[in-house]
Amino acid sequence: MAARQGRGDGGAVTAPPRYFVTLAHPAWEDALACARRLPPEALPEVRLDLHPDGDPEAMVQALRGRCLVTCRRRAEGGAWDGNEADRLARLCEAAAARPAWLDLEWDLPVPEGIQAHRSHLRLLRSVHVGEGVFDLDARLGDLPEGEAYKWVGRATKLADNARLKDALAWASARGIFLSAFLMGDRGVASRCMQFAWGGAFTYAAPDDGPPAAPGQVPLAQMLAWRCHRLHGHHALCGVMGSPVMHSRGPAYHNARFKAAFKDLLYLPLECGDALEALEALEALPLLGASLTAPLKERLPRALGLEGPLNTLYRRSPGDPWTGANTDAGALEAALAPLPPGPVLVLGDGGVAATTLGVLARAGRPALRVSRRTPADPREVSAFAPAGVVQATSLGMDPADPAPFPELLAAAGATASWAVEWIYKEDTAFARWAREAGLRLVEGAALFEAQARLQSEHFVRECGGA
Numbered sequence: 001m002a003a004r005q006g007r008g009d010g011g012a013v014t015a016p017p018r019y020f021v022t023l024a025h026p027a028w029e030d031a032l033a034c035a036r037r038l039p040p041e042a043l044p045e046v047r048l049d050l051h052p053d054g055d056p057e058a059m060v061q062a063l064r065g066r067c068l069v070t071c072r073r074r075a076e077g078g079a080w081d082g083n084e085a086d087r088l089a090r091l092c093e094a095a096a097a098r099p100a101w102l103d104l105e106w107d108l109p110v111p112e113g114i115q116a117h118r119s120h121l122r123l124l125r126s127v128h129v130g131e132g133v134f135d136l137d138a139r140l141g142d143l144p145e146g147e148a149y150k151w152v153g154r155a156t157k158l159a160d161n162a163r164l165k166d167a168l169a170w171a172s173a174r175g176i177f178l179s180a181f182l183m184g185d186r187g188v189a190s191r192c193m194q195f196a197w198g199g200a201f202t203y204a205a206p207d208d209g210p211p212a213a214p215g216q217v218p219l220a221q222m223l224a225w226r227c228h229r230l231h232g233h234h235a236l237c238g239v240m241g242s243p244v245m246h247s248r249g250p251a252y253h254n255a256r257f258k259a260a261f262k263d264l265l266y267l268p269l270e271c272g273d274a275l276e277a278l279e280a281l282e283a284l285p286l287l288g289a290s291l292t293a294p295l296k297e298r299l300p301r302a303l304g305l306e307g308p309l310n311t312l313y314r315r316s317p318g319d320p321w322t323g324a325n326t327d328a329g330a331l332e333a334a335l336a337p338l339p340p341g342p343v344l345v346l347g348d349g350g351v352a353a354t355t356l357g358v359l360a361r362a363g364r365p366a367l368r369v370s371r372r373t374p375a376d377p378r379e380v381s382a383f384a385p386a387g388v389v390q391a392t393s394l395g396m397d398p399a400d401p402a403p404f405p406e407l408l409a410a411a412g413a414t415a416s417w418a419v420e421w422i423y424k425e426d427t428a429f430a431r432w433a434r435e436a437g438l439r440l441v442e443g444a445a446l447f448e449a450q451a452r453l454q455s456e457h458f459v460r461e462c463g464g465a
Helices: 028-037 056-062 084-095 136-140 158-173 185-192 219-224 249-259 274-283 295-302 326-335 350-362 377-383 405-411 428-435 443-461
Strands: 019-022 042-047 068-070 101-105 122-128 148-154 178-183 202-204 235-241 264-270 286-291 311-313 322-324 343-346 366-369 387-390 417-420 439-441
Touching: 019 219, 028 042, 056 084, 068 084, 084 101, 136 148, 136 158, 148 158, 158 178, 158 185, 158 274, 178 185, 178 202, 185 202, 185 264, 202 219, 219 249, 235 249, 235 295, 249 264, 249 443, 264 286, 274 286, 274 295, 286 295, 286 443, 295 350, 311 443, 322 443, 326 350, 326 417, 326 443, 343 350, 343 405, 350 366, 366 377, 377 405, 405 428, 417 428, 428 439
Parallel strands: 019 042, 019 202, 042 068, 068 101, 101 122, 122 148, 148 178, 235 264, 235 286, 343 366, 343 387, 387 417, 417 439
Antiparallel strands: 286 311, 311 322
């Protein structure tokens, strides 16, 4: 592998900012306003391909040169579909306005119109590779002229993130300013753990605009998660399941890790398959995991643990996993003040299994209903439930209907309380419970209770003091 190439004038190389924030706003005025609000550790990326009618020099001058200029081809995830000569001409026009950084594709020679400004212009050489391509090691062996380097792949499974760690560490040890990450929800770990693995910079979405690429995380979240302050001793925890990008877990647990001075980062780790999750636990490696659907039963079983579980933790990589079910503790506390009597349980997944276990220990009779184990309204009426627990996945989407409406109508004659496990949205089930005048335990309250118990396990058991 080659050493990093120097500046064109032989001068000292200025490190890139910790974050490049892609201005993906449809209106340039909104992009400009966002750029002017960025903190010192973030530099705006002006995407000329997203503003084809804009004047490149004027756009750079509006930011007084404090920006990275990019014109991304459609083949590499951009919006430029014109000819290559015109694209390079726009980059040369921007270079004349003296931006701090300019993005030029890894394999291209430096055009004369850009080379003429190399005394003040820093080049970021970038490449976007196709799915399944991992050629970073080979590319580091023959670096083009530039001051920083960006390699972007595509994550097809969660463990793919780990394939970048050795190259990032190698580059960091040799003073090469490299960022290497994967696109897609499964690539979020590589974006956020970039600095812990040796990367020099990463990319973020604007807080008031759309992400420019799949898996791009808003700057405010990355700052709150302290991504730019991570170091080599930081380890990873996260919520595993599908979907998880909506999870409140990162905001909850990262704040508690910070307060406890723990070198841990908690991320959403999109993964719906137990074998994929099993591989990622060791490849990344994780020290703690919150499990959600569909992994609460499947992943513990793959680890040889008795489920359902929603929490896994261990002291160090390679140690055996310990499991817990903090969902159960949260539900037990929520049920304690509620009137006794039979309970109608809707659903057949891990949350429903946890619910049935809690009800059995509390001595509350339960009738479980699902698509695989149906019931009719007469059966529910005869059961005369005092409460209803909603443990299906309905409600994750705002348009989802309430589950089994004919059974809810039958239960409403005797029920006085209801429990909703979903916390992402104000669900149709929750609205039904309020309209029926039932005492409602909302999903957000259950989340807070189980997350508090989870956090105690993570802070006490994951990593050193």
